Amino acid sequence: AQSVTQPDARVTVSEGASLQLRCKYSYSGTPYLFWYVQYPRQGLQLLLKYYSGDPVVQGVNGFEAEFSKSNSSFHLRKASVHWSDSAVYFCVLSRMGYAQGLTFGLGTRVSVFP
């Protein structure tokens, strides 16, 4: 069975500070990994995704994530956050060959304060 763990339910940061959101996955095969963001009262939007190649992937709005096979991790980072980054961030795993068998983490709620 596969699983995604986001150990931090809530993170609070000051505007302009850096942000790192942790994600650990468990899956015996090769995973597709995504980060989605959910702004208040909206649907989820894709930030970035990874399957192979350079373990550091760039996403929208200055976000990047780093894949580590040895650590089974896919952490999300941003160098300098803005108040508009306040949202819930979901780490998501997809299994190859299984029609959209998405496994979601529980999400991390990020609050950015001025």
Add this chain to the structure above:
Amino acid sequence: NTKITQSPRYLILGRANKSLECEQHLGHNAMYWYKQSAEKPPELMFLYNLKQLIRNETVPSRFIPECPDSSKLLLHISAVDPEDSAVYFCASSQSTISNERLFFGHGTKLSVL
């Protein structure tokens, strides 16, 4: 995101019957219904590909999906239960290949009295 529209945005029900509607203007082949309860991630309810139902998760029989054409998705709900209070998201993707991104609508917030 106006490329996937859902209606209504808010729905308050007693034990009535109602339908949620979704339309995507992206030319996608796959459409989904997700349920998101408070403080939880979305959970897949149904997946259609090319108008065929290919994923039907463990969902109470009072929820009946319908895909009248490749751009539209309906969710018929009868005799709702308080546990059905949640936000219901429609989503779409070009295909069901595992690395395809999903596009989500704004959701319909269902409140059961």
